[in-house]
Amino acid sequence: MRGLNIFLHPSPNFGRRRHGRGPDMVVLHHTAMRDAASALARLCDPAAEVSCHYLIDERGHIFRLVDEALRAWHAGAGRWGRVEDVNSHSIGIELANPGPLKGHPPYAAAQMDALELLLDDILKRHRIAPQAVIAHSDMAPGRKADPGAGFDWRRLALRGLSVWCAPGEQHKPDEAAFLEQAAAFGYPVGEDIPTHAILDAFRLRFRPRHQGPLDGDDMAIIMALAQTYPCRLGP
Ligand SMILES: [Zn+2]
Structure with a gap:
């Protein structure tokens, strides 16, 4: 190496x-x-x-x-x-x-x-x-x-070694839409994991130390991630 x-x-x-x-x-x-x-x-x-x-x-x-x-x-x-x-x-x-x-x-x-x-x-x-x-x-x-x-x-x-998105245009907070986009990016959305755990994991990575209810910036970032980097990994 x-x-x-x-x-x-x-x-x-x-x-x-x-x-x-x-x-x-x-x-x-x-x-x-x-x-x-x-x-x-x-x-x-x-x-x-x-x-x-x-x-x-x-x-x-x-x-x-x-x-x-x-x-x-x-x-x-x-x-x-x-x-x-x-x-x-x-x-x-x-x-x-x-x-x-x-x-x-x-x-x-x-x-x-x-x-x-x-x-x-x-x-x-x-x-x-x-x-x-x-x-x-x-x-x-x-x-x-x-x-x-x-x-x-x-x-x-x-440096092209991971991905990142800054919030762009705000989107209306919508829990179902957030989960759908989070799943498309790769997050393990499912009945066994509460919504707040997915939101916390997403924020830990893309909005560190941000708290409070789902907001327009969360929506903007997750939508951009799902659109630009949809997870195509399969078993
Ligand atoms: Zn570990």
Whole structure:
């Protein structure tokens, strides 16, 4: 990989990708642990039964735990578009950050720089579209909230490594229409997930720290996302 300094730190926690193809998504996480060393230990502990493909520490060091061809165990229950086995479809990247343990500190500059280099390389090699780079919170609304409100999605999108939309013309708030558009973009809309959980997950990513009832900007953003980046991933 060009210009990337990657340390091998193999985890025993992996399996085969069940569809037998390569990855077509990337899921970003934060570790929510005290430090990168504790996270690496847990992600390599057979008893924990969790792992990821890469972990990036605060200094920008990249560790590879699981080969990209294999299925790491980072996503858990959830869905994106029609993809239910997200682990089989994705590359999982953990960013060392204590998250809620220490009041959500910002992501380090060196860590973000390393993430951009790694993502650029992964997207090119696997021909993964920017809209298929998502948050753990996107595929598991109400259950997961990482990488959280402090993560700079706009910065990634400006480099073609994810997607972003600023609110344009306002649209009348309409819950059913919001859910329909959210589903078209990829959110796992369904009877098992309350509407507020979908709205919270969407805002965590596109309107961080915004609260209150569904409004015209939420509508404008979700409609633009669904129109520009409809989720075409399938099982
Ligand atoms: Zn996560």
